[in-house]
Amino acid sequence: MEIIVLIVAGLSVGSFFNVVIYRLPRGENLAYPRSRCPSCNKPLRWFHNIPVVSFLVLRGRCAYCRAPISCRYPLVEIATAGMFWLCWSRFHSQPVHALFCAVFLSILLVLALIDLEHMILPDELTLGGAVVFLVYAFFHPGFASPWNGVATAFGAAALFAGIYFFYVKVRGMEGLGFGDVKLMLMLGAFLGLEGLVVALLLASFFGLLVGGFMILFRGKTLKLALPFGPFLSLGAFFSLFWAEQILAAIRSWFAVE
Numbered sequence: 397m398e399i400i401v402l403i404v405a406g407l408s409v410g411s412f413f414n415v416v417i418y419r420l421p422r423g424e425n426l427a428y429p430r431s432r433c434p435s436c437n438k439p440l441r442w443f444h445n446i447p448v449v450s451f452l453v454l455r456g457r458c459a460y461c462r463a464p465i466s467c468r469y470p471l472v473e474i475a476t477a478g479m480f481w482l483c484w485s486r487f488h489s490q491p492v493h494a495l496f497c498a499v500f501l502s503i504l505l506v507l508a509l510i511d512l513e514h515m516i517l518p519d520e521l522t523l524g525g526a527v528v529f530l531v532y533a534f535f536h537p538g539f540a541s542p543w544n545g546v547a548t549a550f551g552a553a554a555l556f557a558g559i560y561f562f563y564v565k566v567r568g569m570e571g572l573g574f575g576d577v578k579l580m581l582m583l584g585a586f587l588g589l590e591g592l593v594v595a596l597l598l599a600s601f602f603g604l605l606v607g608g609f610m611i612l613f614r615g616k617t618l619k620l621a622l623p624f625g626p627f628l629s630l631g632a633f634f635s636l637f638w639a640e641q642i643l644a645a646i647r648s649w650f651a652v653e
């Protein structure tokens with residue numbers, strides 16, 4: 397029963413995230429007007445808007461003009477439901493923490509998809525998330541002291557700001573966006589020092605993997621600019637659930653016996 401409620405809630409909230417991902421970077425109002433087809437601009441009826449189901453019934457096309465609908469829509473809905481279920485199954489003995497985990501992952505999912513498409517990380521999400529999770533650091537059940545989160549947040553942001561200004565000054569270009577600096581506040585505040593280190597290691601690893609693939613097989617050069625937000629989000633996701641196991645694995649790989 398719990399599972400069904402969570403999945404339905406996740407799918408519906410995910411449907412709202414699709415609206416945020418589309419409208420926030422375009423500076424549009426999130427609540428009004430009702431959803432329209434981006435191709436023919438006709439307002440959608442409620443039965444065109446049922447998460448996943450409508451996409452399948454309409455076979456991925458607009459009901460009016462038959463323009464293809466991105467499969468991002470059902471995927472975001474399914475991912476949100478999956479995240480909700482994961483947070484609950486892992487942290488149900490601490491319901492408040494489970495809720496904050498779900499908020500954390502939701503913000504990261506929306507940020508990652510906006511960054512992929514627009515190469516920006518909106519302040520509403522990075523700084524808004526920073527405020528929420530800096531306050532939450534004082535109640536975090538995993539932290540012995542709230543300063544673990546607060547110091548990690550500001551330390552990591554300072555480090556990233558240093559890298560940012562180094563690139564701008566020395567190389568005359570942005571090595572990473574300033575949005576990534578702001579994102580560090582939220583990640584550090586919620587993951588704490590160990591969790592953030594794991595997230596950054598994974599993000600760099602994923603970034604190198606994808607960057608290397610694009611250079612080797614897609615004819616890109618080293619000047620290739622990839623948004624770092626999606627990799628950070630993915631790293632933070634794995635770190636949130638499996639930081640200890642990942643750290644143990646890294647230690648055992650590098651252990652000198």
Ligand SMILES: [Zn+2]
Binds near residue numbers: 436458459460461463
């Ligand atoms: Zn249409």
